[in-house]
Amino acid sequence: DAGITQSPRYKITETGRQVTLMCHQTWSHSYMFWYRQDLGHGLRLIYYSAAADITDKGEVSDGYVVSRSKTENFPLTLESATRSQTSVYFCASRTLAGGVTGELFFGEGSRLTVL
Amino acid sequence: TQLLEQSPQFLSIQEGENLTVYCNSSSVFSSLQWYRQEPGEGPVLLVTVVTGGEVKKLKRLTFQFGDARKDSSLHITAAQPGDTGLYLCAVNTGTASKLTFGTGTRLQVTL
Numbered sequence: 001d002a003g004i005t006q007s008p009r010y011k012i013t014e015t016g017r018q019v020t021l022m023c024h025q026t027w028s029h030s031y032m033f034w035y036r037q038d039l040g041h042g043l044r045l046i047y048y049s050a051a052a053d054i055t056d057k058g059e060v061s062d063g064y065v066v067s068r069s070k071t072e073n074f075p076l077t078l079e080s081a082t083r084s085q086t087s088v089y090f091c092a093s094r095t096l097a098g099g100v101t102g103e104l105f106f107g108e109g110s111r112l113t114v115l
Numbered sequence: 116t117q118l119l120e121q122s123p124q125f126l127s128i129q130e131g132e133n134l135t136v137y138c139n140s141s142s143v144f145s146s147l148q149w150y151r152q153e154p155g156e157g158p159v160l161l162v163t164v165v166t167g168g169e170v171k172k173l174k175r176l177t178f179q180f181g182d183a184r185k186d187s188s189l190h191i192t193a194a195q196p197g198d199t200g201l202y203l204c205a206v207n208t209g210t211a212s213k214l215t216f217g218t219g220t221r222l223q224v225t226l
Contacts, residue, residue, distance in 0.1 A: 031212050042117075042203065042218035043158070058213070090157050094212055101146045101165060104205075104214055106157025 006107035019078045023091030030096035032074040036087040081114045119217035136220040138204035139186045152201040
């Protein structure tokens with residue numbers, strides 16, 4: 001029972017490089033989300049997806065790209081990393097059946113440092 | 116401006132003490148959730164409240180949703196070191212089941 005897994009857990013990169021963070025869930029949840037967590041800002045939504053091939057922007061989407069060709073995978077790409085994108089990134093999923101009160105299940109996070 | 120304001124931001128107490136943390140907004144919500152996040156892990160759901168004035172208990176944790184459904188509180192009785200973590204409130208905003216989180220209350224319970 002793997003649940004929701006993120007990789008890599010830790011990544012150091014340089015400004016301007018492309019970075020992809022992977023997210024995989026085994027529950028076939030319809031909804032998937034990417035959040036970033038920074039001190040003083042809490043968790044902020046980057047992108048979300050309601051189903052395969054359906055994605056939409058959150059409040060801090062600039063500089064990020066997502067795709068969802070399969071229900072279980074939701075990779076997040078930083079096209080040209082900047083220092084301001086240094087953060088801890090969390091992937092999460094939610095079942096459609098849960099509705100607005102359904103539980104959000106989180107991965108363990110990916111800590112990204114951009115030098 | 117934050118949709119959800121949590122207070123206090125930090126709280127350090129000794130084992131056995133009681134505490135209350137707050138989640139406030141000027142907006143009305145149909146439901147509100149509380150999550151706890153331990154160091155190095157993702158947040159985990161503690162409770163969902165849906166009715167104004169609702170009180171839910173989870174062992175030593177008591178959650179209350181305000182009568183006007185604009186605020187919530189979490190009270191911990193006789194805190195233990197295992198209660199240490201970041202407590203986050205969250206509400207659904209817009210469509211597609213998006214959750215917006217507060218900035219959190221970081222709790223440390225020492226022996």
